[in-house]
Amino acid sequence: MTLGADVVVVGAGVSGLVAADTVHRAGRSVIVLEARDRVGGRTWTTSAWGAPHDLGGQWLGPSQERARAWCATLGLPLFPTWTAGANALEIDGARATFYGSIPKTSWLALAEVELALRRIDRMAARVSWADPLAHPDAAALDATSVASLRDRWLRTRAGRALLDVALGAVFGAEARDMSALFLLAYVGGCGGLRRLVETEGGAQQDRFVGGAQGLALALAARLPAGAIRLSCPARMVNQDGAGVVVTTDDGPVRAQRLVLALPPAARARIDLGVLPAAAQQLTQRMPMGNAVKVFARFPTPWWRDRGLSGSGVSDVGPACFVIDDSPADASHGALLGFVTGDQARRWGRAPEAERHAAFAAQLTRLLGDGPAPDAYLEQDWGADPWSGGGPVALGPTGALHAVEGARFAALGRVHTAGTEAAYAWSGYIEGALRAGERVGAEVVAALE
Numbered sequence: 012m013t014l015g016a017d018v019v020v021v022g023a024g025v026s027g028l029v030a031a032d033t034v035h036r037a038g039r040s041v042i043v044l045e046a047r048d049r050v051g052g053r054t055w056t057t058s059a060w061g062a063p064h065d066l067g068g069q070w071l072g073p074s075q076e077r078a079r080a081w082c083a084t085l086g087l088p089l090f091p092t093w094t095a096g097a098n099a100l101e102i103d104g105a106r107a108t109f110y111g112s113i114p115k116t117s118w119l120a121l122a123e124v125e126l127a128l129r130r131i132d133r134m135a136a137r138v139s140w141a142d143p144l145a146h147p148d149a150a151a152l153d154a155t156s157v158a159s160l161r162d163r164w165l166r167t168r169a170g171r172a173l174l175d176v177a178l179g180a181v182f183g184a185e186a187r188d189m190s191a192l193f194l195l196a197y198v199g200g201c202g203g204l205r206r207l208v209e210t211e212g213g214a215q216q217d218r219f220v221g222g223a224q225g226l227a228l229a230l231a232a233r234l235p236a237g238a239i240r241l242s243c244p245a246r247m248v249n250q251d252g253a254g255v256v257v258t259t260d261d262g263p264v265r266a267q268r269l270v271l272a273l274p275p276a277a278r279a280r281i282d283l284g285v286l287p288a289a290a291q292q293l294t295q296r297m298p299m300g301n302a303v304k305v306f307a308r309f310p311t312p313w314w315r316d317r318g319l320s321g322s323g324v325s326d327v328g329p330a331c332f333v334i335d336d337s338p339a340d341a342s343h344g345a346l347l348g349f350v351t352g353d354q355a356r357r358w359g360r361a362p363e364a365e366r367h368a369a370f371a372a373q374l375t376r377l378l379g380d381g382p383a384p385d386a387y388l389e390q391d392w393g394a395d396p397w398s399g400g401g402p403v404a405l406g407p408t409g410a411l412h413a414v415e416g417a418r419f420a421a422l423g424r425v426h427t428a429g430t431e432a433a434y435a436w437s438g439y440i441e442g443a444l445r446a447g448e449r450v451g452a453e454v455v456a457a458l459e
C-alpha cells in the first residue's frame with residue numbers, strides 16, 4: 012500500500028519534528044520517517060538511574076531564543092548547570108584548581124589563549140556561516156587547518172593544549188580536522204567561541220529538568236497519531252514533476268515535498284538519484300565529529316561538600332572535560348566526561364573495564380580521593396549507525412568551497428533542514444529548531 016501526505020519528513024530529530032509541526036499547523040498532512048525506534052536523534056535521555064541523564068545534546072544557553080521559546084510553549088522546565096565551587100585542571104603536566112571559566116595555568120599560556128580567543132571571535136564576527144565564501148580571505152582560510160592557525164598563534168604547549176580542549180568540547184574533533192574558515196564561520200554563527208565554551212552566560216548554562224529528549228517527545232505528541240513511522244529508514248528518493256516518492260522497507264511514501272532533516276553525511280545512506288556535484292560533495296566532505304559521553308554515578312555529589320564544582324579540563328584524558336551532571340534534585344551524584352577526537356577513537360577500542368578504570372582514575376586526579384563510582388553509563392556517538400558521530404558535522408580544509416551552494420538549497424522538491432542547515436546556532440538544538448521552522452515554512456509556501 013502506498014502511504015501519502017502533502018509533505019514527508021525524513022528524520023525525527025528536533026529539526027524534522029519542528030518542520031513537521033509547522034506543516035501540520037498550516038493544515039497540511041505530513042508523515043515523518045525515522046530510522047531508529049525512537050524520536051530525538053542526537054538528543055536522547057535515559058532514566059536508567061531513576062533520574063534523567065542526557066546521552067546526547069543537553070545544555071541550552073541564554074541567547075538560544077527559539078529553544079527557550081519552545082521549552083516555554085511545551086512546558087519543559089530548565090535548571091542551571093551546577094557551577095558553584097572551584098574547577099580543576101590538568102594541562103601540560105600541571106594540576107590546579109581555579110574559579111570561573113578561564114583556567115589558571117602559566118601566565119604566558121593564559122595570556123596567549125586569551126589573545127587567541129579574542130582574535131578568533133573578532134575574525135569570526137566578520138565571517139558569515141550562511142555565506143562564508145563572501146569573506147575576502149575565504150580561500151586562504153579554507154586552505155588552512157585550525158591546527159596550523161593554533162601553532163602560528165600559540166607558542167606554549169599549555170596554550171595549545173587548552174585550545175585543543177576547547178575544540179574537543181565544542182566539535183568532538185582535533186584541530187587538524189577543521190579548516191580555519193569553518194571554525195570562524197561556525198563560531199561566528201553562534202556569537203563567538205568564548206560563548207560556546209562558557210557555562211554561566213554561555214552555551215552550557217542550563218539543563219532540561221526532564222532531559223533534552225523531552226523536546227522531541229513533546230513535539231512528536233503534537234502530530235496526529237500514526238504520522239511518525241519509527242524503525243522506517245528512507246532508502247531511496249525519486250522525484251518528478253508530480254511529486255516525490257520515498258522508498259522504505261515498508262513500501263513507498265508519496266508526497267508533494269520532502270524535507271531531509273539529517274546531518275549531511277547521513278544523506279549518503281539514501282539513494283537520492285543523480286545530484287549536482289556540490290550536493291554530492293555535501294555527503295562526502297562534511298564528516299561528523301567523534302564524541303563519547305561517559306557518566307559515573309555516586310550516592311551523593313560529594314565534591315560539592317569539598318568546595319569543588321565537579322568541572323575540570325584535561326589534556327590527559329580520557330575526557331577533555333568533566334562536569335557535574337547530578338539531577339536537578341541531586342537524588343544522586345553524577346559526573347559526566349566528554350571524550351572526543353583521538354581519545355574517543357581510543358575509547359572505542361578499549362575493553363569496558365579499562366575504559367571505566369581510566370575515567371575513574373581521571374576523576375581522582377582532578378577531584379582528589381572520594382568514593383568510587385557505583386555505576387557507569389556511556390554513549391559512543393562515533394559508533395552510532397544513524398548519526399555516524401557527533402556532536403556536529405565538521406568542515407575540513409576545502410570543504411566549504413566544495414559544497415558551495417548545497418548546504419541550504421532545495422534540490423527540486425527535496426528541502427534541507429537539520430541543525431547543519433541552520434543560518435545561526437548550527438550544530439546546536441537551537442539551530443535544529445531554527446532550520447526546522449524555516450524549512451517547514453518553505454515547504455508550506457511551495458505546496459500547490
Ligand SMILES: Cc1cc2nc3c(=O)[nH]c(=O)nc-3n(C[C@H](O)[C@H](O)[C@H](O)COP(=O)(O)OP(=O)(O)OC[C@H]3O[C@@H](n4cnc5c(N)ncnc54)[C@H](O)[C@@H]3O)c2cc1C
Pocket residue numbers: 021022023024025026027044045046047050051052053054066067068069070071243244245246272273274277280281302303304392397398400401402403428429430431438439440441443
Ligand atoms: C554528544 C553530544 C552532545 C551534544 N551537546 C549539545 C548540547 O549540550 N546542546 C545543544 O544545543 N546541542 C548539543 N548537541 C547537538 C544537538 O544534539 C544537535 O544539534 C541536534 O539534536 C540535531 O538535531 P537534528 O534534528 O538536526 O538532527 P538529528 O538529531 O541527528 O536527527 C536526525 C534524525 O534522522 C534520522 N535518520 C538518519 N538517517 C535516516 C534515514 N535514512 N531515514 C530516516 N531517518 C534517518 C536519525 O536517526 C535521527 O533521528 C550534542 C550532540 C551530541 C551527539
